[in-house]
Amino acid sequence: MxxxxxxxxxxxxxxxxxxxxxxxxxxxxxxxxxxxxxxxxxxxxxxxxxxxxxxxxxxxxxxxxxxxxxxxxxxxxxxxxxxxxxxxxxxxxxxxxxPGQGTHSATAYRDKVVMKQLARAAGIRVPAFAAIDDPLDLLDFIDAEGFPLVVKPRFGAGAEGVAILRTMQDVTAFLGRQRESDVPYLPGQWMAESFVHGDFFHVDGIMRDGRIVHAWPAQYSGGLAERVRDHTQVSSVLLAPDDERTAVLQRMAAEVIAVLPAAPLPLAFHLEAWIGVDAVPVMCEIASRAGGALVADVYERAFGIHLAREGLRAQCGADLALTHQPVAPDPAAGWVLLPPGHGSFAPPAEPCPVPGAELNLLLKAGAQRQGVQHAVDAAATALVHAGTAEEVRKRMAGLMEWWRTSAEWR
Missing domain, CATH: 3.40.50.20 (Rossmann fold)
Known part of the structure; x- marks a missing residue:
């Protein structure tokens, strides 16, 4: 080694x-x-x-x-x-x-303006977007594209600092947070993009030298920034192989990875995209690292490969453990982050009764919380598996209803 x-x-x-x-x-x-x-x-x-x-x-x-x-x-x-x-x-x-990922490739996978410029130039659909280097840039974007829009850090992760602006009052509130922001309000740090209406997905896997080695898409229950705003759960379920969106998203991921500057050694990747009523995918962003939350855990359950481990070992010169594209998840699987509430936590008195659900409590009884603080904040997590994606969704719905009635915040 x-x-x-x-x-x-x-x-x-x-x-x-x-x-x-x-x-x-x-x-x-x-x-x-x-x-x-x-x-x-x-x-x-x-x-x-x-x-x-x-x-x-x-x-x-x-x-x-x-x-x-x-x-x-x-x-x-x-x-x-x-x-x-x-x-x-x-x-x-x-x-x-x-050897390994150089600065051109790393910048394209980190700077959301650069990655969208490269994707758009290659004909990949992205939202309308612009760099925001001062407040007048933001006002120019609003004049050109209208509301709603999203303002986000160009180098952010996990929906950190993301703001959804629907009115001029929201613009005033965003600008007023400058002193409290972890991301400086300086040139090169922020961007705006049009709000996209559609279902939200992610594609995860391993890439090498501008090509996908293996990958699989999954559907989020909603947006990550909305989760922080509304203090709700977030979940994800791997798509079925015969779901029409599976091939659509795999093709988009391959196209994006092909047009961004390549890294010669294998890396994990995490792409996010929307699909609206016209069934055409719109790229949100892509990162050259494994997805967060339980993305890697579910991938391991379905395909036998933990993406964070596999990606790190590949960076360290180890051979890949999986070198081909699986035909289907086995078993079908998904994950959910159950949100912290407001007050003192009283966990469920009984074990989770939902078959195929593996619950992991992250808070102890009596823990004080005031809602969701960041995109992957959770009182508990669960990995759910079943024979089909539809059955995973049904079990996940049962799990969330059980949690709603069994966990208390006093």
Whole structure:
């Protein structure tokens, strides 16, 4: 196995990198944070003796520390576990002359304006969009396209910072949040796009050198930004192989990946798109990393491959475990994030009675919450499987009704 510099802020207690990778003590130089290894110091010393702890993971100084560690240990590859590291890792590869995703590819998969420009130029349908570098750009976009519209960070993930604007009062409220925003109101940071009406989907899998190795689409229950706004659950179900939208979405994913700058080594990807009444897919965005929430867990249940693990191992030089396109999920599967309510949590007194539903409580009794705070915020998660996609949906509906009547917020 080659020596790898690994950028990761994932907690070792919940993301067992030492189990996912081979010979970590000899081959992995880990750059991480004290918070990520809290309670796992012995594991860190045993599995990652070549490590660098950084207090502020997103500080510019981390890039310098990572390059120094890479040169000191003579690494052959750079790998990362989070979308926020995609560009940082790419820049390091270019500076050190190492293989993998470079800056042109990383920028196209991170900057939502660049990715939409490339997709639109290739004839792939995208919403009307524009870079928003000052408030007048936003007003120009409204004059041209009207309401409703969506304003989002160009480099965001998980619906962070996304705002749906339907009136001028919403515009005023968005502009008034400048001081509280984690994303600076500066040129190059924001974009606007027309609001798209339609069902929302995602396609996940592994790509290599501008082509899909394997992938499968799934349907969300709704938009992620709307979930945070309305404090609701969000769910996803893998589409059936005979669903007409399966082939449509697989074809769109292949077209998008073909037109964006390619990465020579395998990477996981996560694409989101809408399909409206005209049955034509509209691309939302694509990322060169595994999908969040339980996307990778459901993919593993259906196809035997955990996309986050497979994507990370591929970045570290390991061979792919799955190299062909499966014909169907086996079993059919989906996931749901059950939302935190307002008040003190009283979990259900009895186990979940829905067959094929695997519930995981994330909050303890008495935990105080005030609704959904971010796109993947949950009081509990569940993976649901069945013989068909339709049966998964029925079981999921039963699960959510049971949760509504059994979990309490006092």
């Amino acid at each position: 080659p020596r790898v510099l690994l950028l990761s802020r994932q907690p070792l207690a919940t993301r067992p990198l030492q189990e996912w990778l081979d010979d970590t003590a000899d081959n992995i130089v880990l750059v991480t944070t004290p918070k990520a290894v809290a309670g796992a110091e012995d594991l860190l010393a045993e599995s990652f003796p070549r490590h660098r702890l950084v207090s502020d993971y997103h500080a510019w100084a981390v890039g310098q520390a990572a390059e120094e560690a890479a040169r000191e240990h003579g690494v052959d590859l750079i790998a990362s576990t989070s979308e926020s590291d995609v560009l940082r890792a790419a820049r390091l590869r270019v500076r050190l002359g190492l």
